[in-house]
Amino acid sequence: MIEPVELIGLAAGFLxxxxxxPQSIRIIRVRQAAAVSAGTYFMLLGSYILWLVYGIIQGAISIIFWNVIGIILGAAVLIMKLFIWKD
Amino acid sequence: MIEPVELIGLAAGFLxxxxxxPQSIRIIRVRQAAAVSAGTYFMLLGSYILWLVYGIIQGAISIIFWNVIGIILGAAVLIMKLFIWKD
Incomplete structure (x- = not known):
């Protein structure tokens, strides 16, 4: 049986x-990204990468799993901001 | 002595x-938040809150500490988006 606290961690990891x-969808919908901060997405991406390294060292599958997804989805925003909808 | 893996966790938590x-600074600088997604900040805020609950249950001070900071700073973006620089 999965413990309740691990369910909270699962939901937190998902979020x-x-x-x-939603940020990717928003940029595509409004067709611009002027107010979106590249710095925020560099930091988020950096955090996902460091959590991935942390998860690999600790052998924690759920940390590895969520952060691989986070890297891919976070990179999408950064690519749109820097290369597609440039200011 | 603090273990190297915990230093990685510390840096990841900081990021x-x-x-x-940077997103808060960006909104203030460009004086609008049209392309910023409220949904993303609701989800980020939700994740900080769930990680805080997770940290409290586990008694993990560093998880509690970083996520209290995350809640305050993340809420600032959401407040600006929803109440100050409305579309």
């Missing part, structure tokens, strides 16, 4: 990993 | 907690 998706 | 600061 962390997928939090950048 | 996670402070990642929303």
């Amino acid at each position: 962390t990993a997928f939090s950048t998706v | 996670t907690a402070f990642s929303t600061v």
Whole structure:
């Protein structure tokens, strides 16, 4: 049986990993990213990468899993901001 | 002595907690937040709150510490987006 506290961690990991998706959708919809901060997405991406390294060292599959997803989804925002909808 | 893996966790926690600061600065500088996604900040805020609960249950001071900071800084972006620089 999975412990209740691990369910909270699972939900938290899900939100962390997928939090950048609405931002991607928003940029595509408004067709610009002027107010979106590249710095924030560099830092988020850096955090996902460091958590991935942390998860690999600790052998924690769930940390590895969520952060691989987070890197891919977070990179999408950064690519749109820096290369597609440049200011 | 602090273990190297804990230093990685510390750096990751720092980046996670402070990642929303450049976004706040950006909104103030460009004086609008049209392309910023409220959904992303609701999800980020939700993740900080769930990680805080997780940290409290586990008694993990560093998780509690970073996520209290994350909640405050993340809420700042959401407040600006929803109440100050409305579309």
